[in-house]
Amino acid sequence: MNQLNQLKQFTIIVADTSDIESIYQYKPDDATTNPSLILQAVKVASNKNLIDNAVEYAKKKGGSYKQKIENASDKILIDIGIKILQCIPGYISSEVDARLSFNKEKCILKAQKLINMYEEQGISRDRVLIKLASTWECIKAAEELRKENILCNLTLLFSFAQARACAESNVFLISPFVGRIYDWYISKNLITSSSFEQDPGVLSVRKIFNFYKRHSYNTIIMGASFRHIDQVLYLAGCDRLTISVNLLRELQLNTEIIERKLIPPTIFAKPPSPLSESEFRWEHNQDSMAVQKLSEGIQLFSKDQLALEKILSKEI
Template sequence: MESKSKKQKMSALEQLKKFTVVVADTGDFEAMKLYKPTDATTNPSLMLSAAKLERYHYLIKEAVEHANKVATTTDEKITEAVDLLSVLFGREILNIVPGRVSTEIDARLSFDVDKSVKKALKIINLYEERGINKDRILIKLAATWEGIQAAKILEQKHNVHCNLTLMFSMVQAVACAEAGVTLISPFVGRILDWHVANTKASYDSTNDPGVISVSNIYNYYKKFNYNTVVMGASFRNIGEVKALAGCDLLTISPSLLEELENDTETITQKLNESEAKQTNIDKINIDESTFRWMLNEDAMATEKLSEGIRKFAADMVKLEVVVEDFIQILGK
């Protein structure tokens, strides 16, 4: 009888979906099919992991064959192939999820507004050439001042929706909201990592600094009626996920999706708009100098933003090496 009762209980994942849009944080199509998220998000690290798996080599071959037709030098071919590969991964994802996919701009462009905009529009064009409407795409940019300004141009001038990532502070979140960005991805786990490393303290979901940061951003947005939505990201455990039930969206790795699927603990909504509007929060006015100063004064956010950009850039270089190998092999 107990076994039957357990089977009848709704999983934590299904309960979570009642409060929050669940997004798969993966490049693995099979995981998406299994856990049925609404949206999916990728980054260079996830693409690199997927590209190493033989079952995805057909996408690399398609990207390289395209690059061989439109480019001449090896460097040009690598750039063209990597750009298209991100779109081909997105295309396959959109065949699985009903919502949107986030496609990341090269982290090496994080401090260049014009090049970020140009690359984003190229990605959108590649999608549209393959019959995919830009409304199903979120262009993912690092939440530097330049990344936020690039997103502002894309949103306002080109009607291209953006997802600002590597988000670790309220000042980044406010600047994004003021810029009219569609969505932000504050990083829960990486904030926790920094505090654990620097304080040597232990945390649970009730005092987790990453959870507190995302909760504060969510409350600020709802309090001041911003249209930008919050997608909590980078989770270390399902306790963090449960503590943010009610957040607009949560992007979750396959391993944690599996844990949630196998968990039957009752989940309650932790964040909601009506309570957020009652919170006592002061409005922050942001310009470039204020942004740079407030970010500078936040050691955690400054360090994690720089670290994240370096890591994504390094993984993009590794992905380029994988693609170059295919260019050499297919060119023989």
């Protein structure tokens, strides 16, 4: 049995791609997208119809030039999501514009709009996860959205404070970014690449996993942003892992035996009192890596969103 199939015995596998052929090949349960992946998909010549359909949709909806660009962008996100949902049994994660990451109310409105667009195409909200950055505002938006059965995936998660606040707000799922944590420590010469078992990104997910399970939080943990196959294997047993195509390929080609690394504890404890907003901000601010990588991630996704909008602006 190859390592991908072995891993599926312990963990729900999620494809971190918008490439339909890869999804068919590796047969994940779920799939995730982000602005970078959406931009890549739009640039593929065979996907020109995505732009054409989005522009037609935006023109029919009318409104200002800015509204047309926004509607076209949302339409592409939904159309890619629907294509992927036809290939998987589980969830698609679709990301809210990162420029809204510090506005709770606008995140809620955008999430509601995206869910309505999915439902207009016959897709139940039960199959969609709305991706939001793990800011305080987005965490609280996800808490409100869950009351409407709109489930969220809190992404760009780097600090334990972010993970704790998500659990305390009953967020459906979090995506701790293993690889980007690793990148930061490598860039600061604080670690070498020799031991992935002691990788700070891997250790971060393990800490979150043990905390969640010990205190019986329901929030799902989905490790994300992997740089090396060993980072994936050292998290075997995590609730979910979202894995890029190149690492899925490695797992499928490798037949070495793997073992479950994350096992829920058998001793449980009462959860601590929830973090207040000021406590969250203070705790998160103590982690220089997390502060830098969250900001950097929001900026990167915003840049890719703007690049998509520039492509659309030439057509509208």
